[in-house]
Amino acid sequence: MSWKKSALVATAGLLTFWISSSHRPEEGMFPLNYLNETELKQAGLQLDADDIFNPEAISLTNALVNVGGCTGSFISNEGLIITNHHCVYGSVAKLSTPEQNYLENGFIARNHSEELQVPIPCKVLQSYEDVSDRVLQGLEAITDPMVRAQTIQDNIKSIAEKDQTENPELKVEISEMFVGRSYTLFRYIYLQDVRLVMAPPLTIGQFGGDTDNWEWPRHNGDFSLVRAYVGPDGKPAPYSEDNIPYTPQKFLKINPAGTKEGDFVFIMGYPGRTFRHESAAYLAFQEEHHLPRIQQGFKYQIDAIKRHTEGNTAEQLAFAGTVQSLENTEKNYRGKIQGLRRTHLVEQRKMEEDAILEWCKQKANDRGTKVIEDIRSIWAQRDAMAPVYYNYLLMNRQSTVLRTLNQLAQLEFKSPESFQDEEALQTILGTYKLNNVALERDLVVHLLNAQNEANGFSYKSADAFLAQKSQQGDRNFFQSSYVQSLTTNPNAILKDPLYQLTRPMMLRSAEIANQWKDQETLLQSLMPQYTQLRLEFQESLGGDHRFVPDANSTLRLTYGYVKAYSPNDGEVHYPYTTLDGMFEKANTRPDYRLPAETADRLRKDNVPALFKDPKTGKIVVGLLYNMDTTGGNSGSPILNAAGELIGVNFDRSFTATINDYAWNEQYSRSIGCDIRYVLYVLKYVSEADHILQELGIQIP
Numbered sequence: 001m002s003w004k005k006s007a008l009v010a011t012a013g014l015l016t017f018w019i020s021s022s023h024r025p026e027e028g029m030f031p032l033n034y035l036n037e038t039e040l041k042q043a044g045l046q047l048d049a050d051d052i053f054n055p056e057a058i059s060l061t062n063a064l065v066n067v068g069g070c071t072g073s074f075i076s077n078e079g080l081i082i083t084n085h086h087c088v089y090g091s092v093a094k095l096s097t098p099e100q101n102y103l104e105n106g107f108i109a110r111n112h113s114e115e116l117q118v119p120i121p122c123k124v125l126q127s128y129e130d131v132s133d134r135v136l137q138g139l140e141a142i143t144d145p146m147v148r149a150q151t152i153q154d155n156i157k158s159i160a161e162k163d164q165t166e167n168p169e170l171k172v173e174i175s176e177m178f179v180g181r182s183y184t185l186f187r188y189i190y191l192q193d194v195r196l197v198m199a200p201p202l203t204i205g206q207f208g209g210d211t212d213n214w215e216w217p218r219h220n221g222d223f224s225l226v227r228a229y230v231g232p233d234g235k236p237a238p239y240s241e242d243n244i245p246y247t248p249q250k251f252l253k254i255n256p257a258g259t260k261e262g263d264f265v266f267i268m269g270y271p272g273r274t275f276r277h278e279s280a281a282y283l284a285f286q287e288e289h290h291l292p293r294i295q296q297g298f299k300y301q302i303d304a305i306k307r308h309t310e311g312n313t314a315e316q317l318a319f320a321g322t323v324q325s326l327e328n329t330e331k332n333y334r335g336k337i338q339g340l341r342r343t344h345l346v347e348q349r350k351m352e353e354d355a356i357l358e359w360c361k362q363k364a365n366d367r368g369t370k371v372i373e374d375i376r377s378i379w380a381q382r383d384a385m386a387p388v389y390y391n392y393l394l395m396n397r398q399s400t401v402l403r404t405l406n407q408l409a410q411l412e413f414k415s416p417e418s419f420q421d422e423e424a425l426q427t428i429l430g431t432y433k434l435n436n437v438a439l440e441r442d443l444v445v446h447l448l449n450a451q452n453e454a455n456g457f458s459y460k461s462a463d464a465f466l467a468q469k470s471q472q473g474d475r476n477f478f479q480s481s482y483v484q485s486l487t488t489n490p491n492a493i494l495k496d497p498l499y500q501l502t503r504p505m506m507l508r509s510a511e512i513a514n515q516w517k518d519q520e521t522l523l524q525s526l527m528p529q530y531t532q533l534r535l536e537f538q539e540s541l542g543g544d545h546r547f548v549p550d551a552n553s554t555l556r557l558t559y560g561y562v563k564a565y566s567p568n569d570g571e572v573h574y575p576y577t578t579l580d581g582m583f584e585k586a587n588t589r590p591d592y593r594l595p596a597e598t599a600d601r602l603r604k605d606n607v608p609a610l611f612k613d614p615k616t617g618k619i620v621v622g623l624l625y626n627m628d629t630t631g632g633n634s635g636s637p638i639l640n641a642a643g644e645l646i647g648v649n650f651d652r653s654f655t656a657t658i659n660d661y662a663w664n665e666q667y668s669r670s671i672g673c674d675i676r677y678v679l680y681v682l683k684y685v686s687e688a689d690h691i692l693q694e695l696g697i698q699i700p
């Protein structure tokens with residue numbers, strides 16, 4: 001279907017609300033088959049919508065790549081992909097050793113044979129199909145929300161399986177585009193052989209570390225290059241030495257001139273999840289429980305890892321990816337908590353919802369009233385369950401010992417026979433391995449005590465227990481050989497003191513987690529009605545309203561401008577940063593570490609004007625814009641009005657972390673690495689003239 005036809009369907013059909021006549025075009029991550037060309041052109045786009053997305057011909061969309069959950073784009077006809085440094089960070093850490101530390105020093109392959117395999121599969125959108133009718137088939141007669149939700153899931157599964165059989169070379173996924181009413185089937189080319197081509201030194205790629213993460217002004221070169229390979233027949237294939245670089249259907253043209261303040265820009269990418277239409281109770285729960293509990297749990301783990309790996313580079317490299325991702329979420333959640341408090345979003349949503357309830361009562365809409373009341377009541381139950389539930393989540397996530405003890409307890413609980421099943425035990429215990437025993441002990445004590453407290457101190461205190469056991473020096477769950485020996489000896493598990501200590505706690509926690517799962521299904525099944533109610537209520541108010549689609553990890557477009565902002569009273573931030581700013585920060589705190597050798601490479605005389613902001617005459621590093629992005633947009637290409645690459649998106653400002661719940665022109669800003677800095681680092685730090693040549697870039 002051509003774009004024009006899709007637009008017609010959109011205006012005539014269910015999805016009109018995605019294209020409101022609002023004058024706030026910067027909010028919204030639009031599915032590519034529902035772009036509003038008029039609005040885009042009015043905003044500044046110089047292309048036709050067909051140039052961006054056209055299922056019948058090659059368009060910009062064909063240059064977009066989902067890079068293991070981040071976004072990237074092809075920038076050469078030899079499968080070269082640009083994405084973020086933080087998207088390959090964990091893989092680069094794994095490729096590094098204290099002697100050959102690519103994470104610290106950076107990496108550049110001088111030719112194809114030097115490129116290093118990374119476990120980051122890439123997906124390229126090949127075709128799509130609206131399957132809403134088929135997914136919703138037979139649902140008219142079903143009124144029970146739980147049965148409806150289950151039928152939808154069953155339909156999705158069978159449609160996807162059938163399509164996958166018909167297209168074995170592609171990866172088929174069905175995504176819910178609008179809760180309970182719109183479903184799209186996507187077919188992706190799945191490229192498994194991906195290799196690292198270039199990563200900047202850590203002190204460039206992550207300059208500013210956790211201190212600057214989620215902040216503007218920003219001075220890091222958060223970009224990297226990988227290359228996709230296919231089999232000699234041109235088809236996707238697992239890694240093999242015989243593989244050849246993939247030829248994409250389209251690659252982006254780089255515009256080395258960059259942008260200036262006020263320029264129109266747009267981003268295409270794979271934003272993860274947003275929650276713009278959630279209930280007041282959901283938001284209140286996020287503020288009171290979900291965000292602070294996860295944030296504090298992650299903070300403890302980060303500090304513990306740092307304490308127990310201090311001074312040991314090999315261990316630090318082993319935990320580098322974990323720490324980076326924990327810190328990223330921990331700070332993001334702090335931003336969201338601050339944002340929720342500052343914007344009073346919960347109170348606002350509650351007022352809106354009360355007005356909807358009132359409206360339902362006036363119209364005698366009992367079903368509407370019940371939907372809101374049911375949602376509120378589920379979240380109220382969860383308030384009481386939250387301490388145990390979140391600790392249980394953390395126990396399973398953060399500690400190998402506790403996760404294993406829990407799996408054993410659940411197995412035994414299922415039936416004593418399954419506990420005698422050697423194969424089942426082997427699955428749980430066979431690959432048991434602890435990376436750092438002291439760290440593990442620390443986490444086990446902390447988590448067990450927290451769970452004991454959450455349960456009103458019904459269990460034994462873990463630290464006293466473990467101290468006593470370790471003094472006795474008995475064999476225990478902190479030794480891999482002991483744990484592996486249990487595979488054939490379930491009776492020893494039953495007698496293990498730590499197993500006995502944790503078993504009742506694990507069973508009680510699992511009970512809560514199961515109730516939580518049932519509540520989740522119920523909540524999911526109520527969401528279509530709730531969203532519909534909000535939509536109808538907004539429509540009943542008339543006037544200008546906007547009902548933007550939530551992100552769901554499918555390809556989207558967002559647009560806006562390179563734009564300054566004022567995050568706090570009395571502060572105005574210019575939308576570009578420069579190398580001068582980086583040098584001013586350099587070595588003033590640990591996160592601003594800049595070794596002399598890297599600084600020397602960055603500090604060049606007679607730099608061509610191309611790299612400089614014409615307004616300040618300084619070498620540009622970062623840029624800021626008011627586009628609507630979220631996690632998953634990491635690595636997304638930032639494009640100018642002509643669709644040329646002018647930067648790589650990598651972050652949002654602290655005040656914009658809340659835009660997963662609500663977007664606002666005042667505080668929502670995203671952050672990118674300017675293309676001029678990408679080229680500067682390639683030229684002077686990586687000395688990658690061969691890459692610049694591949695990109696067709698001439699630097700005078």
Ligand code: ASP
Binds near residue numbers: 651
């Ligand atoms: N830096 C971000 C991330 O890690 C990108 C974003 O969420 O805006 O996911």
